[in-house]
Amino acid sequence: MLIAMAGLPGTGKSALATALAEALGAVVLSKDTVRAALFPPPVLDYSRAQDDLCMEALFKAAAYILKTFPRQIVILDARTFLRSYQVRELLALGEALGKHPRLIECVCAEAVARERLEKDLADGRHPARNRTFALYCELKAAAEPILVPHLVLDTGELSLEECARRGLAYLGSTG
Numbered sequence: 001m002l003i004a005m006a007g008l009p010g011t012g013k014s015a016l017a018t019a020l021a022e023a024l025g026a027v028v029l030s031k032d033t034v035r036a037a038l039f040p041p042p043v044l045d046y047s048r049a050q051d052d053l054c055m056e057a058l059f060k061a062a063a064y065i066l067k068t069f070p071r072q073i074v075i076l077d078a079r080t081f082l083r084s085y086q087v088r089e090l091l092a093l094g095e096a097l098g099k100h101p102r103l104i105e106c107v108c109a110e111a112v113a114r115e116r117l118e119k120d121l122a123d124g125r126h127p128a129r130n131r132t133f134a135l136y137c138e139l140k141a142a143a144e145p146i147l148v149p150h151l152v153l154d155t156g157e158l159s160l161e162e163c164a165r166r167g168l169a170y171l172g173s174t175g
Contacts, residue, residue, distance in 0.1 A: 001026075001073045002062060002099045003171065004090050006081035006146060007106035009128075009136050010113035010120075012155030012163070016106055017077040019164040024171075026073035027065065029058045036127040046130040055079060059093050066097050081105075082143035091148070104167050105146060108156030110136075 003020070005013035014030070021028045035044070035054045044050070055078060062074045079086045081103060094101040108116075114133045120126040151170040153163045 001171070002066065002076070002094055002097065002101045003073065004076045004078065004081055004101050004103050005106065006103050006150065008080055008082065008113060008139055008143070009131050010117040010133075011106040011108050012116075012153075012160070013106045014077050014126075015160055016104065016153070016155065016163050016167060017075045019160055020104075020167050020171075021073075021075055023164060023168055024073050026075050028075045028077050029061055031055060031058060031078040032126065032128045032131075034058060044129075046128070051079070055089070059089070062093065063097055066099065080139055080143065081146065082139065084144050084147070087146060087148060102171055103146060103148065103150035104170065105150055105152045106155050106163075107152060108154060110140075112156035 003026070005017050007013050014032075017028045017030075020026060031051065031054045034057055035046075035050060038054065038057070039045070039050055058076060058078055062076060065072050065074050076090075081087055081090060087103075090101050090103075113136055117131060117133050117136060121129075121132060151167065153166060155163055158166070
């Protein structure tokens with residue numbers, strides 16, 4: 001199974017990916033972790049070119065894992081998947097693997113996302129140093145609706161446990 005976490009920065013994608021991975025015995029492939037490993041300072045620039053290289057690496061790793069370990073579940077904690085080209089690339093990966101990717105979109109109120117982003121930045125807990133409220137606003141302005149069937153979870157209104165429960169139910173219902 002191939003699962004992709006969608007949503008703006010600070011909406012809870014990584015936290016939910018981790019919770020789902022624990023429940024499913026899945027592996028999480030994180031773009032931010034890959035980027036930090038491939039592009040240490042001083043060559044880290046958070047450019048779209050670096051994001052594209054990281055996504056290529058993640059997609060190749062996901063393909064390798066799913067071909068080599070066909071029962072393994074892979075969760076992509078990667079892009080927002082809020083641009084149509086990002087969803088098309090994900091669907092192409094799924095088609096190449098003979099798997100239909102499941103998308104789970106995390107949303108929350110803007111104030112909740114802002115608070116999470118500012119706290120993570122102050123604590124230095126997230127590997128992406130560009131993960132700011134300004135980035136959130138920039139990505140939100142360019143976001144497009146996801147036009148394929150997917151689950152939407154409001155991580156500001158629901159507890160992480162409830163989001164995980166609903167995510168597991170959705171994944172179980174999609175075969």
